[in-house]
Amino acid sequence: MRENSSLTLVLNRTFRHWSLLPAVALFVALTIYPVANLFRMSVSTIEFAQAGEAWTFTPLRNLALLRADEVVPAAVRNTLIFVVAAVAIEMVLGLALAIIVAGAARGKGLIRTVMILPILVPPVAIGSIWKLLYNYDFGIFNQTLAALHLPPVNWLGSTSLALWSVVIVDVWHWVPFVFLILFAAVEALPVDVLEAARVDGATRWQLLRRVMLPLLRPAIVVALLFRTILAFKVFDEVFLLTSGGPGTSTELVTLHLYKVFFDQNQLGYGSLLSLALIAAIVAFLLVGRQAVRLARP
Amino acid sequence: MNTSATALSLPRSATTTPATAVGGGWIGTTLLALAVAAVLGPFAWILTASFKYQIAIYSGEWPFTPTLSNYAEVLFGRRSDFVGNVVNSLIVASASTALVLVVGTLAAYSLQRFRWPVWVSAGFLGWTLVFHMIPVMTLIGPWYVAFRELGLYDTRIALILTHVTINLPMTVWLMRAFFRELPPEIEEAALVDGCRPLEAFRRVTLPLVIPGLIASGILAFIFSWNEFPVALSLTSRDLATVPVAIARFAQQYEIQHSQMAAASIVSTIPAVILMALGQRFIVRGLTLGAVK
Numbered sequence: 001m002r003e004n005s006s007l008t009l010v011l012n013r014t015f016r017h018w019s020l021l022p023a024v025a026l027f028v029a030l031t032i033y034p035v036a037n038l039f040r041m042s043v044s045t046i047e048f049a050q051a052g053e054a055w056t057f058t059p060l061r062n063l064a065l066l067r068a069d070e071v072v073p074a075a076v077r078n079t080l081i082f083v084v085a086a087v088a089i090e091m092v093l094g095l096a097l098a099i100i101v102a103g104a105a106r107g108k109g110l111i112r113t114v115m116i117l118p119i120l121v122p123p124v125a126i127g128s129i130w131k132l133l134y135n136y137d138f139g140i141f142n143q144t145l146a147a148l149h150l151p152p153v154n155w156l157g158s159t160s161l162a163l164w165s166v167v168i169v170d171v172w173h174w175v176p177f178v179f180l181i182l183f184a185a186v187e188a189l190p191v192d193v194l195e196a197a198r199v200d201g202a203t204r205w206q207l208l209r210r211v212m213l214p215l216l217r218p219a220i221v222v223a224l225l226f227r228t229i230l231a232f233k234v235f236d237e238v239f240l241l242t243s244g245g246p247g248t249s250t251e252l253v254t255l256h257l258y259k260v261f262f263d264q265n266q267l268g269y270g271s272l273l274s275l276a277l278i279a280a281i282v283a284f285l286l287v288g289r290q291a292v293r294l295a296r297p
Numbered sequence: 298m299n300t301s302a303t304a305l306s307l308p309r310s311a312t313t314t315p316a317t318a319v320g321g322g323w324i325g326t327t328l329l330a331l332a333v334a335a336v337l338g339p340f341a342w343i344l345t346a347s348f349k350y351q352i353a354i355y356s357g358e359w360p361f362t363p364t365l366s367n368y369a370e371v372l373f374g375r376r377s378d379f380v381g382n383v384v385n386s387l388i389v390a391s392a393s394t395a396l397v398l399v400v401g402t403l404a405a406y407s408l409q410r411f412r413w414p415v416w417v418s419a420g421f422l423g424w425t426l427v428f429h430m431i432p433v434m435t436l437i438g439p440w441y442v443a444f445r446e447l448g449l450y451d452t453r454i455a456l457i458l459t460h461v462t463i464n465l466p467m468t469v470w471l472m473r474a475f476f477r478e479l480p481p482e483i484e485e486a487a488l489v490d491g492c493r494p495l496e497a498f499r500r501v502t503l504p505l506v507i508p509g510l511i512a513s514g515i516l517a518f519i520f521s522w523n524e525f526p527v528a529l530s531l532t533s534r535d536l537a538t539v540p541v542a543i544a545r546f547a548q549q550y551e552i553q554h555s556q557m558a559a560a561s562i563v564s565t566i567p568a569v570i571l572m573a574l575g576q577r578f579i580v581r582g583l584t585l586g587a588v589k
Contacts, residue, residue, distance in 0.1 A: 023400050023465060037443070117568065240543075281431045285426075
């Protein structure tokens, strides 16, 4: 029954080694090598000709492009506003919702199921759905305003409002994620501790502030960390909704990177921007890891 | 105020959930209903829009005469490649899911079961974490160059390989969490009974983590089906996936809003089917297995 071919023998003896090999090979080929290549590309100008690509060593040119690029400061600013505003609103709404809904008499199974939907639906479809909802002429928001005899609002076309319209979409998209993490944590709170506090005469506010929130802190930190990191990666919805416009009012770092690579065909300069972005994310990760450590009781 | 009185007078029965102390019963139920409506509302609006003629969307008339013409135009229209886009997405998502399950499960098992030097295991897991966190857009430049050099630019192979890479961190972390929950004695017993390591893995361990494989598989499929930036950058018109096709709808000079709505609804079908399979796995997958 058992084959004793030399191949199975070798496979068995070396299982330990080859079991990790495919994953390592894939990561080396498709992440480590590309990151290494980013360094080479970031000091080069790459042009595509009939015969293939032509690389020239021009480190100063890419730095000069970075210094002259007026979109970068706007993109960094917008990204920071977007991440801070969206994540803050999502955390507050998600936490409040989790705590209040946990007291609901029924429908908890329903809300768990429904909240998964925005997380699983293609982000591009979310962008397309909200582009229709926001439509100036016939979107649901302006239709509602018209029914109330109010003037229409240019949700995505106004420089002062567009970024906030994008934030609203992100809030709608990701409050469910924060909710699901924190709802599970609220449901797992130790009943006897809460009971003891209640018997000791703690008010609802004291119960929330002094008992529940400290117990929920690890889950809150996990939700906050993952939301912040995902928020920096946002691309799809904004590409659909505004593509960075009007002007640079919703330009985000990922959108700008895409445009530098594929609209301006600046592979070298784009690589320099990529490296800067990776460095910023790694720095944030290191700070975040420290924060998680401090949050552990 | 009567808040403390209510809190005190709450019955201390076994059915009291921890949070009834803060969230009142009917307030909770009302808010729950509102939240469900807020999530489903936009979908409902777009679903009705997808059954309207363009003119009915513009005029906002209600009630409207429903039509299937948008779906017919999107799926079978002469100028539409949408069925081809769906086929592309299905091929890429299925192949990349199968591959990432094999590669990721083996890696997770290896890291959990064998004693690797710390620099190997910590290095590998740490790098997957960093890679998972950085925007994929930062690597698209080098991918573009490398796939062009290899002649793989604008092929399904390039898309499948990148999707496997993107989903590998989640698969490894999720499967590792499942392997960690298995008592090592089960496998040790099999080894003592004369089972070879490979056989013990295949016949004893693997069947016990089938829930994990299903969860990882569902998530990998969904994320590959949804993936947009790489598909946008590494494929041309013929190999465009569903998200790329929807983005093209939105970028046309004269947007066909009703068809855009229909295409968006079609793109959400896998998510709707898999929605019922449980939030536990989805949240765990998104947080790399950090939350139970």
